Amino acid sequence: MKTALVVGGGPAGLIAADELSRAGAKVIVIDAKPSVGRKFLMAGKSGLNLTKYEALGPFVENYSDAQSWLGPILNTFGPEQVVQFAERLEQSVFTGTSDRIFPDAMKASPLLRAWINRLSEQGVEFRTKWRWLGWDGSTLTFETPEGAQSVEADGTVFALGGASWARLGSDGHWAKIFAKEGFKLAPFGASNAGIGVAWSAHMEPHFGTPLKAVAFRSGTYSSRGEAIISKGGLEGGGIYSVSRGVREGGDLYFDLMPDWTIDRVRHALAKPRGKNSLTNHIRKTLNLKKHELALLGEWARPLPSDAKDLAPVIKNLKVGHSGLRPMDEAISTSGGVAQAAFDENLMLHARPGTFCAGEMLDWEAPTGGYLLTACFATGYTAGRGAARYLGLTPTP
Numbered sequence: 574m575k576t577a578l579v580v581g582g583g584p585a586g587l588i589a590a591d592e593l594s595r596a597g598a599k600v601i602v603i604d605a606k607p608s609v610g611r612k613f614l615m616a617g618k619s620g621l622n623l624t625k626y627e628a629l630g631p632f633v634e635n636y637s638d639a640q641s642w643l644g645p646i647l648n649t650f651g652p653e654q655v656v657q658f659a660e661r662l663e664q665s666v667f668t669g670t671s672d673r674i675f676p677d678a679m680k681a682s683p684l685l686r687a688w689i690n691r692l693s694e695q696g697v698e699f700r701t702k703w704r705w706l707g708w709d710g711s712t713l714t715f716e717t718p719e720g721a722q723s724v725e726a727d728g729t730v731f732a733l734g735g736a737s738w739a740r741l742g743s744d745g746h747w748a749k750i751f752a753k754e755g756f757k758l759a760p761f762g763a764s765n766a767g768i769g770v771a772w773s774a775h776m777e778p779h780f781g782t783p784l785k786a787v788a789f790r791s792g793t794y795s796s797r798g799e800a801i802i803s804k805g806g807l808e809g810g811g812i813y814s815v816s817r818g819v820r821e822g823g824d825l826y827f828d829l830m831p832d833w834t835i836d837r838v839r840h841a842l843a844k845p846r847g848k849n850s851l852t853n854h855i856r857k858t859l860n861l862k863k864h865e866l867a868l869l870g871e872w873a874r875p876l877p878s879d880a881k882d883l884a885p886v887i888k889n890l891k892v893g894h895s896g897l898r899p900m901d902e903a904i905s906t907s908g909g910v911a912q913a914a915f916d917e918n919l920m921l922h923a924r925p926g927t928f929c930a931g932e933m934l935d936w937e938a939p940t941g942g943y944l945l946t947a948c949f950a951t952g953y954t955a956g957r958g959a960a961r962y963l964g965l966t967p968t969p
């Protein structure tokens with residue numbers, strides 16, 4: 574019987590293990606942490622957005638252009654297959670706001686439990702607290718509670734994750750080992766990250782307040798998603814979507830009146846002010862909320878009193894920020910193993926029989942189910958590619 578190692582027990586690794594074991598390989602899943610799927614469980618805390626109900630064409634467009642290699646992979650395993658996969662594990666799903674798909678349970682633990690049980694029934698072995706340290710020729714070496722161990726396998730799938738939330742296992746240390754071996758890597762960057770703001774004291778009452786009717790823009794990225802004012806800055810899907818623009822050096826702007834044209838804002842502000850303070854006048858004419866007025870004061874004081882000059886400030890409020898929050902807090906990371914290093918089955922050119930999957934590959938996408946879908950899809954492709962490399966036939 575052929576033996577395959579899957580190093581990294583996140584969603585990408587587990588789906589690769591599934592494909593390999595169903596094809597008839599003896600599979601050992603190895604993970605550095607005491608249990609597998611820790612980041613997957615964390616994703617479940619916000620509902621576990623598995624994928625998105627969207628036609629494949631527009632769905633794939635959410636992945637950066639440069640990563641066109643992902644297109645065919647998502648074509649084989651896209652939103653439809655993610656739903657079928659969850660349902661095979663007896664986890665029914667529903668379509669929520671913005672066509673995002675979640676398990677009915679709104680968390681990851683029932684799905685993960687069912688998945689691990691199925692893998693165990695298929696004979697998959699799990700070795701946890703085993704940290705991969707590198708290669709010694711064709712042998713993989715590990716640090717384990719029982720001391721150093723070496724394992725030789727017929728094929729290997731690496732699914733070691735990106736470089737955020739290190740405490741859940743994805744510490745990105747593997748990149749040093751890959752770099753030493755000469756594999757082409759793109760540097761890690763924070764993706765879907767919060768924005769740091771050094772707030773003045775008058776913003777404290779607004780910490781925790783959601784920004785609902787606000788649009789965000791940075792560089793070529795724009796969004797009207799949800800965001801929240803937090804102690805450390807700005808968080809939430811709406812901000813994450815434009816964080817790439819900030820990472821690429823763009824300024825960040827808020828539109829506090831996204832449903833109004835600038836002329837309409839100017840016209841409303843030009844009404845007679847009477848004895849109202851300027852802030853009261855803005856509140857009354859534009860119906861801005863307290864926290865929105867506070868943001869205006871925070872970043873644009875002293876406000877121009879003339880409607881002609883004030884309207885563009887409200888439509889293009891330049892955010893005073895201190896850059897992206899630290900990469901370890903980011904939902905995901907860009908960068909990783911570059912396309913030049915692997916083939917269409919995600920096998921490393923320089924190490925036949927060794928495949929890579931998941932967030933450790935160099936691709937990037939917004940939140941909304943795109944991240945997990947690509948992890949599942951690349952894990953599926955790598956697992957099936959590895960099975961074929963071992964001379965096995967993946968199951969239909």
Ligand SMILES: Cc1cc2nc3c(=O)[nH]c(=O)nc-3n(C[C@H](O)[C@H](O)[C@H](O)COP(=O)(O)OP(=O)(O)OC[C@H]3O[C@@H](n4cnc5c(N)ncnc54)[C@H](O)[C@@H]3O)c2cc1C
Nearest residue numbers: 581583584585605616622705733734742743931932944945
């Ligand atoms: C707060 C939060 C919420 C999220 N919500 C969503 C969501 O709703 N929808 C969505 O699509 N995505 C979401 N994501 C992103 C998603 O969880 C990740 O993209 C996904 O888990 C990546 O899967 P992966 O299998 O590639 O890697 P990971 O899940 O990171 O797994 C990598 C595994 O490799 C192991 N490992 C690393 N190095 C070694 C080593 N040297 N030796 C052995 N093992 C090692 C780690 O311990 C880990 O178990 C969220 C992320 C976060 C942080």
